[in-house]
Amino acid sequence: MKNQDSETSFLKKVKHSLDQGEENIPAETLSRLNRIRQEALKIKKKEIAWAVKWIPMPYPALATATVVLLAVLLSFPGDQKQATFNPLDDLEILASNNKIEFYEELDFYAWLAEEEPNAG
Amino acid sequence: MEEFLASVERRAFRMAQISTGYSEDALDIVQDTMFIWVRKYSEKPKEEWRPLFFRILQNKIRDWHRRNNIRKRWRIWLQPWSKSSEEEGVENPIEHLADPAANDIGDQMILGHSMDALEASLAALPLRQQQAFLLRAWEEMNIRETAAVMGCSEGSVKTHYSRAVHALRNLLEEHRP
Known part of the structure; x- marks a missing residue:
């Protein structure tokens, strides 16, 4: 009990010191953090602007493009074997919690893999 | 956002x-x-x-x-x-x-003015212990959240965190004036 109290008190002190450090970040650094944040937000604005640019595409053109695409896709049936649904694959994934987590986080692992070449 | x-x-x-x-x-x-x-x-x-x-x-x-x-x-x-x-x-x-050795606890203690004993001790911890400690004790994440952030099991978080607390207490005790 005494040990637990002493650990709680120690952690409280540590947290307080860390909070103080956060409060005392120099103004110049805060201003740079603000600039970094604004730059990051610009990325999103640019993406939205790009998407908006393509939305007003005339409907007839969009409809024609869709029909052509569908026609092309349907004329090439592709590998039927690959397209078949195999419930055993899903069962294997569902059988283990760890695996589900892995599949859920695939995009994150993809990012990690993308980052790897830059690590060195 | x-x-x-x-x-x-x-x-x-x-x-x-x-x-x-x-x-x-x-x-x-x-x-x-x-x-x-x-x-x-x-x-x-x-x-x-x-x-x-x-x-x-x-x-x-x-x-x-x-x-x-x-x-x-x-x-x-x-x-x-x-x-x-x-x-x-x-x-x-x-x-x-940049000199990575400057991150050494001794050097940081000498540089003193910008890094107090706590920060130097935290910097001296192995990376995983440091991460577990900062996320749990400072960012106040629970074990599950910390495990998700660190990409490891909850058991590993508990081990890293407990070792970090132990090591920090020893390190700070050593540096007490």
Whole structure:
């Protein structure tokens, strides 16, 4: 009990010191953090602007493009074997919690893999 | 989105600064983290923003340490060359790289004015212990969240955290005036 109290008190002190450090970040650094944040937000604005640019595409053109695409896709049936649904694959994934987590986080692992070449 | 980034940027900067020992590198890490987060994860549900942000941050910090270790290895490998070229008066470009040894606890204690004993002790912890401690004790994440951010099991978080607390108490005791 005494040990637990002493650990709680120690952690409280540590947290307080860390909070103080956060409060005392120099103004110049805060201003740079603000600039970094604004730059990051610009990325999103640019993406939205790009998407908006393509939305007003005339409907007839969009409809024609869709029909052509569908026609092309349907004329090439592709590998039927690959397209078949195999419930055993899903069962294997569902059988283990760890695996589900892995599949859920695939995009994150993809990012990690993308980052790897830059690590060195 | 801006409100969220503004709410985490200071802590993210301090975590990176404590871990690397360099403000400039910490700013670079925060910048990379924000850019990746905005590009890939800002569309995710709001409750996932914080763990995802800190997960990217911790990965970026880990990448920094990996690069630094490679730099260290090159430094050691180039040492004999460096000595012979010094004798010949040739400038060694590696000397202009940041000195990873400056992150050593002793040096940090001497530099003192910018890094108090606590930060120096935190910097001296193995990276995984440091991450577990900062996320649990400072960011107040629960074990499950911390495990998700660190990409490890809850059991590993418990082990890293407990070792970190033990090591920190010993280190700070040693540095008590």
